[in-house]
Amino acid sequence: MQVSKLADLYGREGLSPGHSACQGCGATIAVRQVLLAAEPPYIVVSPTGCLEVISTPYPFTAWRVPWVHVAFENAAAVASGIEAALKVLERKGVGRRHKVIVIAGDGGTFDIGLQALSGAFERGHNILYVCYDNEAYMNTGIQRSAATPPGSITTTTPAGKRERKKDIVSILVGHGSPYVATASPHLWKDLTNKVRKAQSIEGPTFLHIIAPCPRGWYFEPHLTIKLAKLAVETRIFPIYEVENGRYRINYLITRPRPVEDYLRVQNRFAYLLKPENAALLEEFKRWVEERWSQLLKMAGAFPA
């Protein structure tokens, strides 16, 4: 069922208020949207990271749905085990199937969790893997990850990151996943519909969500949604989906806003905006343009 109004959502809040996330945390906004759309019954798996730490300090839990954390690099493997086990338990009449949703940060997805993720997608488990991407290791205090964009300052890239961001979507498309998509919390209908769509498809599906982080990106907490919007409108974070290898851009940005509009409001890019670093800024723009034109090419290969 397509989501067009709030009442179309299932309405069970998976994450209760009172958790200890920072003000303006993009990840928890994304999680809330994902779980309001997710079809019950489901089980959530999280690796170690901000989300786990802000939600489960014993003896408290913010989770109103079944939730499990095992370690940092193995969320996809844990999800594989749950999915396969429930299949056989249902067959034997001693359990019932649940949808399995992984909700992981970029560190647990792009870096340390990539092997388990690759294994689970190659084996074709019926899971939805959601990556909330705040573009660095925020839980340990803002260190670079493979998802950190070029030019960004982190505590391990004090002079700005020199490398581009890993293209996680292509990696998962390369695994033959039937559905891989990107989303942003400012486009809640698109995001929730993608959750529905992903869950309706048999096999491993992936949702890559931009999750602005006020603490790690150095911006004011009330700007979270605005930053997500700017990331999309500058073509820095394109919103698209890949269904059975067919690319479709969901938000075609015909007149992009200058990337500086996005960079300027976050101090993590202060270094990039210095006049003496103009060459780095140019490289950042090249990265954005190249990805966008590549995406256009891919989408153009599949006329609607």
Add this chain to the structure above:
Amino acid sequence: MYSLSSYRLMTGNEAAAFAVKQADVDFISAYPITPQTIIVERLSEYVSSGELDAEFVPVESEHSALSACIGASLAGARVFTSTSSQGLALMHEILYIASGMRCPIVMAVANRALSAPLNIHGDHSDIMGSRDAGWVLVFCENPQEVYDYTIQAFRLAEHPDILLPVAVNLDGFTVSHSSEPVSILEDGVVRSYLPRRERPRLDFEEPASFGVFALPTHYFEFKVEQEKALRRAGEVLEEVSAAYPNRAGRLVKLSKFNEDGRIAIICLGGTAGTVRHVLKHYDMKDFSLISLKLFSPFPAEGLLDALNEAEGVVVMDRATSPGAPLPPLASNVAASLYEAGARLPLMSVVYGLGGREPTLKMIVEMLEKARERMIRGGPGVSRMYLGYGGG
């Protein structure tokens, strides 16, 4: 009444797989590594042919194997995995989590040396490196014990007072690849010995959070409670093994041979068979043999009872503990003796590293040395590398 259905010629690995099939496990996840590979090959065949209704998830690493097992266990499944050596080392992080999350997973470990240098042959370095991970550790002397102890391991692991993972250890190659006739139970007998028991699981209708984090205010209590459960496993084991239909196959904490021997040889796994043979056929009446089946929780009380009349102990370790005063088994034996106030002369023997199998001649040499040191030398600790060729 129970009946043994038959004898089957099986290797240790095949005996493990057969026991797992009869235990009606729901979920198996593993990664190939010598010398345990045959266990998962057999299990894949059982699943593929429909003889075992289970999901077999062939993961991309041992780290993921145990991670998937934890997920499956928390979903309510009866779970099995197996590994060796580097695979166990790669699992190391998750071993502690499996016990900390109280998952009753059963794992066969076909014990093998650790790199470097690379070596695929038998010793106990792998499991001894993980001995503080909070698992119940059982050692098997032969394929028959592998079969019997694997079945009992499920009942022990799933006991509501325990809920801990159990590692069933079989010596790489000497037990894992040696064939012998194994007396097996009928499927139905094993099924009724292993009824399904409810335990907390992941379910949407009764949502619970598993694997939360604990601050200094609570972590300590979690760990001590876990340790208490592991200690309880020693008591619960008696109940579990007493219910096992084949009396001869009951999982005891230790078995003793040549009760009257004045010097006790203590060892783990298949080496006990070699030592027993020497004691029997080389007229070594002054030695007794204690074959430990349970290493963790360490059966100190039972061991002390068994050592009641002993005038000295020889402890055989198939692993070293570099930098430590004594290797793992000798260290546990020495601590147990100390606690009882007994100052027996102790000879710590390290042997068999990387598959250098102890021959009859080596055992005789060890016994002669022990006799010489203990009877003539008096109390104290002495050390020996058995079969070591270096200077």
